[in-house]
Structures are given as structure tokens and as C-alpha cells.
Amino acid sequence: MGLRLLLGRTGTGKTRRCLEEVRAELEKEPLGPPLILITPDQATFNMERELALLGGSLRAQVYSFRRLAYRVLREAGGAARLPVSELGRRMILKKILLEERDRLALMGALVSRPGFLSSLSELIGELKMCRITPEDLGELIEAPRGDQQNNGWNGKRPEPVTGMDEGPVSPGGQGGPACSPVQDRKPHIPAGPGGDLKTAAPVVMPGGLLERKLADLYLVYRRLAMDLAGRFADPDDYLDLLARQVSRADFLKDCRVWLDGFASFTPQEYAVLQALLVKARDITVTLTLDPALAAGRPAEYDPFVVSWETRRRLHRLARQAGMAVREEYLEPDRNWRLAKAPDLAHLERRYFHYPTVQYAGPVKRVQLFAAVSPRAEVEGVARAVRR
Known part of the structure; x- marks a missing residue:
């Protein structure tokens, strides 16, 4: 078990290497444990086509993170609730805004403005992607202004994993302490007497425009979570469910995983990777990174800075899981894709x-x-x- 990083510039053969390794595994053992290739949503078709050119196999499968979530939840549980579409979420948000109009400082007057529901739904989707719950917003609102730097909120995007040092990571670093299980991030939603949210005390947050916006967002976000709880499933929550259910998915036992086409990962995706590190036999991640920049952090304007930061976070993730990290660098002067150009x-x-x-x-x-x-x-x- 372990994590391997396959590094190289664009066109140096990272995807080609993944497909060659899949083909070698299929020739060696056609009916063995699953071979899973995870790509961004827009790249799954091309990867499936490349896999079909190898002859196809029931053992090798192509997924995006969302499609893998559907597959795992069907087997391990969690897919029974009706999913809510983007349009359905906007309708629920409009209902909430109309019902809570008198308690909203700013959003109540914007419910009929064109495009507002779309922007609000997108914002809530980004909060879920970053694993920020209504409880997190509530803690920020309740903290005095002077204590907001000490209550875990500093205005920065939350780290996908915790308990790691912030220092530089050398290539091929060994694992550290054992990985803690992925936390269950179910939101705690304050309510009034008898559990009725509508009878809860109004959210009062005196201050500037930002404070009032956060107070409105907190109220709407917690109402949305309560309205969906137990009845519907928000697709933006599927990756959190996937991270919790990976350990119960028997078909993933001893699987081999390749992730190709990613420059970075969201906090939800890091949580899934954390769970897969424990379940899978090994994981390979390809990153577009110039090997010359692996030793030190590139400049902020460098095109590889995002991939370099992803590499650093993956090292930290593996060290928390107690697993070794191997790095392989593809030849930078041999560009397969642009050989004739x-x-x-x-x-x-x-x-x-x-x-x-x-x-x-x-x-x-x-x-x-x-x-x-x-x-x-x-x-x-x-x-x-x-x-």
C-alpha cells in the first residue's frame, strides 16, 4: 500500500504510462481486483475510449469522483434518498427566503432579483465543496470580533487534512503517524423549542455589511440543511458520503487506483483520497509539474505552482496515513504528444x-x-x- 506521484510536463506520457500499466495488469490477471481510473468529469469519455482500444475489460473501470460516489453508495448505502437537482435546490431556497424574509437583513429584499437564486445556490455549493457546514458559520458568527482569529477561522480556505506540519516535504518522504478516520461532518443545526427551526431566535449580528451577509447566509444555509435532512440528497454532499462509505465498499478491497488529469483537488476530494489510501492496494496520481521545480517552491506566477502545492498536500496526506510516497519523473525532453510539432x-x-x-x-x-x-x-x- 502506498502513494505514487507520476510527475512530468505536458505531453511527456503520464496518461500513456497509466494505460500501459492497466494493460499490463489485465494481461497478467484478467479477473483480479478492480483497476480504477479516476479523471475529471469532462475527461471520462476520452479515457473510456482509450481503455476500449486496449480491448476492454470488466476489471478496468473509469470514474469521475461523482460517478464513483454513485457506485459506492449503491453498494454501501446512501443512494436511496431522492437527489435534488440544481433547479430543485433553487426552488427550496426561494421558499426559505420567502418564509424567512422578516428575519433576513439583506437577502429578503433580493429574492426576486434575477440571478440571485443562482448565485446563492452556487455559493452554498462552494461551501459544501470546501466542507464548511452551517455549524462552522454559526461558530464564526457567535465569536466576538476580536476572537475570530483564535476560533479556527482566519478567513483562509480550510485545509483538507489536519494534524500535519507546514514545513516543506522532501521527495520520497516516509509516512508519519497513523491516519485518523474521515470525520462525519453532519451539521448541527440550532432550532427552537420542540426542534422547530421557525421558532428559533432571530440571528442577530450587529456590525458591517459582511457580518449581516454572513448572518443571512447562516440562517438560509441551516434551513436548507434541515429541509433536506432525511428526505432528499443534495448531489454536492455525495463526496462527503463517499468518504464515509469507502470503508464499507467491498468491491474496492485491494483495488489499484490511478488519478489522471487533475491539477488540484477540493477538500471533499482530499477526504475521498484519504479514505482510498486505507482501502486500496496503491494509488497513482499524475501531476503536470516540471521536475526542475520539485526541489523548491516555484514563484507565484509560475504555471506549475498549483501542481506543486497539490504535490505538497498529497505528501502530507500520505504521511498522516502512515504510508510511503514514491515519485517518478518522466523525461522532460521527450514530449510524446508534440513529437511531430x-x-x-x-x-x-x-x-x-x-x-x-x-x-x-x-x-x-x-x-x-x-x-x-x-x-x-x-x-x-x-x-x-x-x-
């Missing part, structure tokens, strides 16, 4: 580097196109694609 290969390597280096060969695949509007620009690109 040297001008594009030069652009990929030099575009963000200073001082610039001029390409000496003939330019055949790079064109500059000026358009009078974004629509004309899109139409020009479409014509070029059709040609």
Missing part, C-alpha cells in the same frame, strides 16, 4: 519563461488571429477546426 513543443516549454528564447525553425502550427468581437473569434476558430 516542434514549434508547439517550443511554445509549451518557453512561453512562461523569461528571458524569452526565439524559435529558430519554421512555424507551421501557430497562427495569430485578430477578431472584432468574441463571437467573431469563436467563429474563426470553428472555421479553422472544420478546415
Whole structure:
């Protein structure tokens, strides 16, 4: 069991390596434990097509995080409740805003404004993605202004894992203390007498505009959680459910997992990875990162800074799980994807580097196109694609 990071620049063969390893496993043991490839939602079709070109197999399966959640919840439990669509959540939010209009300092007057429900629903989705519950907002509101720096809220995005040091991590670092189980993040929702939220005391948070916005958001968010509890399932909660149910999914026992196409992960996805590290035989994560930058943190404007930070967090996650981390670097000078396009290969390597280096060969695949509007620009690109 362990975590392997497959690092290399764009086009150096990271996806190719994953598929070759899957093919080798299928040839060695066609009916063994599952081989799971996890990609972003928009990349699952391409990965399934590449897998089909290998001959196809019931053992090898392609998932996004959301599709893996559906699969696990069907087996381990949690998929029985009716899912709420994005439109359904907006309808529930409008009902809540109308019922709580007298207690809302700002949002009550915005319920009929075009686009407001969409923005509010998107905000709540982002809070869930970052694993921020109504209880967390309540703690922030209840804390005095001077104590907000000491109550666990400092205005920064919460870390996906806890109990780790913040220092730099050397490549190939060994595991540390044992991993604690993924916490059950069910929100605690204050209510009035008899459990009726509508009879609860109004949220009072004197102060500026931000404080009143947070108070309104807290009230709406906790009402939404209570209205959905026990009856409906919000798809934005599926990854939290997945993290809790991975240990009960028998089909994942001793599986091998490859994650390809990600530059970073959300806190929910880190929680899923934390659970998979315990369940799977091994996990491979590909990251687009220049090996020359692995030793030290790149500059903030560097295109690889996001991947470098993801690498650091994955090291910390594995150390918390008590597992070793292996890193493999693919040859930076061997670009499989751009082998027949040297001008594009030069652009990929030099575009963000200073001082610039001029390409000496003939330019055949790079064109500059000026358009009078974004629509004309899109139409020009479409014509070029059709040609």
C-alpha cells in the first residue's frame, strides 16, 4: 500500500504510462481486483475510449469522483434518498427566503432579483465543496470580533487534512503517524423549542455589511440543511458520503487506483483520497509539474505552482496515513504528444519563461488571429477546426 506521484510536463506520457500499466495488469490477471481510473468529469469519455482500444475489460473501470460516489453508495448505502437537482435546490431556497424574509437583513429584499437564486445556490455549493457546514458559520458568527482569529477561522480556505506540519516535504518522504478516520461532518443545526427551526431566535449580528451577509447566509444555509435532512440528497454532499462509505465498499478491497488529469483537488476530494489510501492496494496520481521545480517552491506566477502545492498536500496526506510516497519523473525532453510539432513543443516549454528564447525553425502550427468581437473569434476558430 502506498502513494505514487507520476510527475512530468505536458505531453511527456503520464496518461500513456497509466494505460500501459492497466494493460499490463489485465494481461497478467484478467479477473483480479478492480483497476480504477479516476479523471475529471469532462475527461471520462476520452479515457473510456482509450481503455476500449486496449480491448476492454470488466476489471478496468473509469470514474469521475461523482460517478464513483454513485457506485459506492449503491453498494454501501446512501443512494436511496431522492437527489435534488440544481433547479430543485433553487426552488427550496426561494421558499426559505420567502418564509424567512422578516428575519433576513439583506437577502429578503433580493429574492426576486434575477440571478440571485443562482448565485446563492452556487455559493452554498462552494461551501459544501470546501466542507464548511452551517455549524462552522454559526461558530464564526457567535465569536466576538476580536476572537475570530483564535476560533479556527482566519478567513483562509480550510485545509483538507489536519494534524500535519507546514514545513516543506522532501521527495520520497516516509509516512508519519497513523491516519485518523474521515470525520462525519453532519451539521448541527440550532432550532427552537420542540426542534422547530421557525421558532428559533432571530440571528442577530450587529456590525458591517459582511457580518449581516454572513448572518443571512447562516440562517438560509441551516434551513436548507434541515429541509433536506432525511428526505432528499443534495448531489454536492455525495463526496462527503463517499468518504464515509469507502470503508464499507467491498468491491474496492485491494483495488489499484490511478488519478489522471487533475491539477488540484477540493477538500471533499482530499477526504475521498484519504479514505482510498486505507482501502486500496496503491494509488497513482499524475501531476503536470516540471521536475526542475520539485526541489523548491516555484514563484507565484509560475504555471506549475498549483501542481506543486497539490504535490505538497498529497505528501502530507500520505504521511498522516502512515504510508510511503514514491515519485517518478518522466523525461522532460521527450514530449510524446508534440513529437511531430516542434514549434508547439517550443511554445509549451518557453512561453512562461523569461528571458524569452526565439524559435529558430519554421512555424507551421501557430497562427495569430485578430477578431472584432468574441463571437467573431469563436467563429474563426470553428472555421479553422472544420478546415
